[in-house]
Every structure is written in structure tokens, then in C-alpha cells.
Amino acid sequence: MKIRRTLLWLHRWVGVVAGLVILFLAITGGMLVFQHTQDRWLNPGLFPHQTGNHAPVSKALEEVARKHPDMRVQGIRLPRDKHDALVLMGGNRMIHCDPSSGAILGIRPRMGLWWQTLVKLHVNLMLGTTGGLIVEIATWTTLGLALTGLWLWWPLRIFGFRKGANFRRFNLDLHSVAGLYSSLFLIIVCITGLTMRHLHLEHPHSPGSHAPQAGARRISVDAAVHAAEAALPGARAAAVEIPPPNPHATYRI
Template identity: 35%
Template sequence: MVAVPLAPPTRVATLWRRVRALLAWLHLWVGLSVGAVFAVVGLSGSVLVFHSDLLRLQHPQLTVFEPQARGEVLAAVLARETSRGLRSLQLPAEALPVWMGFYEDGRRAYFAPDDGRLLLVRSEHDDALIWLHELHTHLLGGETGEALVGIVGWIALGLTLTGLYLWWPKRGRMLAQLRVFRGPPVRRWLTWHRSAGVVLLPVLLLAVLTGIGMVYHGAARSLLTGVFGGGATPDAPVRPADGTPVDWPRVLSRAQSALPSAALTRTAAPAEDSGVVSFRARNAGEWHPYGRTTVHVDTAGQQVLRVHDATRQPLGARMTEAIYPLHIGSVGGAVVKWLTALTGLLPTFLLATGFLFWRRRRGH
């Protein structure tokens, strides 16, 4: 019997093998280096999914009130705290029935809904949850750290897509490629790594893409609204101040009457030269936990100047405003919240199994 020599590989096949080898090398070494930062961001995100729950557990004194938003209390808190750097104020709600103030230096303060007395002050220097938030969003480095988070997001997207390419099986081998082995160690860590990555790929991609969309929010909005329609959120109308103080009880009532099906969520003291008070609100059907609907009222509380209903925007704008709630898992109830937290653990699992696979293979 005469052996038939095998045909030499074509140039295209040789090129693809080299490309695959290069991608495998990049996937390994970039994953073992930048993957550590990706894991830190993911782990902190898993905890932050339960930020509100942990806050109520850590500080039960914030939960003993009835949620009530009174104009007199709002006026007192703003008059006292605006000069101290208060940037905006979140109104009491069922989830957190106290006023929550956001300050320019990153502090958060909590005030009783009945009389505005100070209950608690938190900052990244004395509160683990806010420290984790700064780590997750800025790597504790301000604007520079946020830019690095964006770069890590793009690298994570590249790792995810190259991993999918390296895993992709031949026709009819899909289920075989998802099989998980107990041993030997090299095969065990490899199959755990690739099977977990492929099975949870949709939620991992969602987390990565929405994270990138938050860092590059302007570009993401331009892209989505350009393709699917929409535009920028309307600015507050321009109206000069007339020197009279803000009638907060009347302003609050007027803003709420303009949006009977919405809940007012945030406001701030108007600029000294402005005669307009602006509110954010969450309308029925909005995914964003604080809403992206806005209403603007004159400081006397006599006239509603402009209403922007976020639920009536074109698709592109609504998609843009779904990025944040999808990223934090606030859409879909407890199941989605826990799935989002599990997704945050996945980069650490992939880093550990990838490292163990590399170490075992190198030993052999």
C-alpha cells in the first residue's frame, strides 16, 4: 500500500494559524496583566449593585421615617447647605425616605424629612461603599482614573471577543466545546475558563458595553441618536432672576402638578442670576432609577416653563438613558440584580482560571 503524501497547507491556512497564535498570545498576556484591573473593577461593581441595600443595613436610622417632601424643609436645607458646597438634593422616596445631598467634594449628607436636621455624612475617606464607588468609576484617580477605566473597558471588550474567536468550534462541535473536565489540571482550568466565559458572554458583553457607554456618554449618545433618532436633553430655559426668593413650597407643588404620573427625584438651588428652578423626575415606564424626565418652574412657583418627558423621546435617546440602569442591574427585579452581581465576579474567575491554566501548561 502506497502512502499518499498530504497536501501542503495553503498560504491562507498558514496565515490564519499565525493570526490565531498571535491572538492566543495576546489574549493570554493581556488577560494576565490588564485582566487584574478588570477584575478589581468587576468585584467592586458586584458590591455596588447592592449599594442601597447595604446603606440601609449599615445605617438603619435612615429608614425610620415616612417619605415626605415638604417645601419648607427643602428650603431650609438648601439655604443652610448650598454655601457649603451642596450641588444637588435627592428627594425622600420609599427606597430611602430622607433627603440626600450631593456635594462638590464628593461627600454625601442625609437629612431628616420632617425638619431637615443632619443625620449622617459619608465620604470616600470614611465610608467603604463610597470608596468602592470611586474605585469602580475612577480607580481613585479622578478624571485620569475615569479615562483609565474607559481604556480598560475597551481592552476587556477585546479580550471578550478574542476569547470567543479562540473558543469558536467547528461545525457540530458546539456542545463538545462547552464540556467541563475535572482533570487533568491543564484541561480542567482551560475548560472552566472558556465554558464560563461563553455561557455568560451575553451578560458580560452587556456589562462591558454599558460601562464603556457611561465613560464615553457623549459619544454613545451621539451614536445611538444618530442611528435610532433623538437628540440631546433640552437645557433649562433662560429666565433672569427678579430678586425675589424662591417660594419652595409653591415651586414643589407646581412641579409635581406638571407631572402627575411622575415622582420628583432631584433638584438644586438655582444660580443667583437665574429665575428658574429645575427638577429631575422619574416618569412611569422609565428604567433609570432617578428618571431622566425634567421639569422647570419659575422661582415664584406660578408657571411651568418647560417639561421634558423622557418616555416620549425617540428610540435612540431612550436607548442612551437605558445604559446606566442596565449597567447597575436596576431593571428586571431581584433576578437581574443578582445576575449583574454574578457578572461582576466573572472577570476574577476568568483571571484565576487563565492563570492556573498558564501555570500548569508552563510546568508541563
């Protein structure tokens, strides 16, 4: 009983403190889930109004090279769905193109976008390393709250609400039922979030290609995307890193 009372006290007051951080992370995370939809609503001119078959990416590259010869395209974000734009990135510019024609829809800065600020708020509260540590501690704490909550729930085994209960009892039942059914979800979210935090910088290094054949020409972006998707059947290419003008550099898709 002493252990149970101690855990109950910790569960209550640690939950109050950590809950404020977790509530903020839940709101920003929920907004990020719908980031693409919100962006299309806020900037309708940057997205195609009519849908059709996707033209080769090279058409958009040619259009950008013709109208913006000073820009070297370093990356491409391929359309997520039939309503999305083809985005070419270089320097501090993002050029949105119609994927069915290659026509330029609009240009905006590559940095300082609202959803990028939202990502920083979600990852580290815009406080750098200190904020990241706060988020990590709050996440570990939430994982502990989910596990201790299950331990505290077990002797009571509250699966529903009692009829005619006063507010205090109703509130206890509501907390018990909601905690029970959300605990598995919370455990998964915490573990995957912590894993993403520690692995988000670990990207594989692009291997250099073999010595190029004499007179050989670099394959097009479309050919590289086709080869990548053929190598992983069922997968969809999401983005392309354009290699610099180096005969040993490779596409990264």
C-alpha cells in the same frame, strides 16, 4: 493556524494584565450596586425606622429653615423607597429627614463619604485623568478579549465538562464554558461602561423661564415635582435642584 496561535497568545497574556484591573473594577462596581443598603446598615440613625405616607417636601424644608437658618438648600434627593430618607443638601451639609414627618434625623458632610471614594476608585482608580485612561484601556481590552474568546471557542464548541478529565482539561472546559456564557454580559457591560464614561458630563442646560408675571410667586417644590412626574407618566422624580433667588431660574428635576 498562525493567526489562531497569535490570538491565543494575546488572549492569554493580555487577559492576565487587563484582568487585574477588571477584577478591581468588578469588586468596586459590585460594592456600589449595594451602596444604599450598606449605607443604611452603617448609619441606621440617618434612615427612618417606621414607614408611612410621604409628607410634602415643604415640611422638611420648613424644619431645616427653622433649625438651620444659615443653610440654603440647593438640592434635594427624594426617597428611593419606603425605607429611604429625604436628603436636603446645601453647602457641605447633607440633612437626612423623615419623609413621613419632615423631622430631621441627622446631619453629615456632603463630601468625603466612603461611597464617593468608592466611585472615584471605580471610575479612575483615584488617579485622575491617568487612571481614567487606564480604566478605559482595560475596558476596551476586555471587550476585545470577549470577542476573541468567542472566535477561539468556535472551533472547539465546548458546552460542558468531559467526564473523567484531568485538572488541565477540566480547567480548559471551565474557562470555555464560563467565557461562552459570560461573553454577552461582558460585551454589554463594556459598551455601556464606555458610553457612560464619555457621556457622564453631558447634562442638558436648564433653559431660563419666560419673563415672570408681575406679582407671581414661585411654585413650591412639591408642585414642581408633581408637574415633572405628570409630564413623564410612569417616571419617578429622584432629585431636585433648587433654583437660586432669581426670577428667571428654573427647577431642575
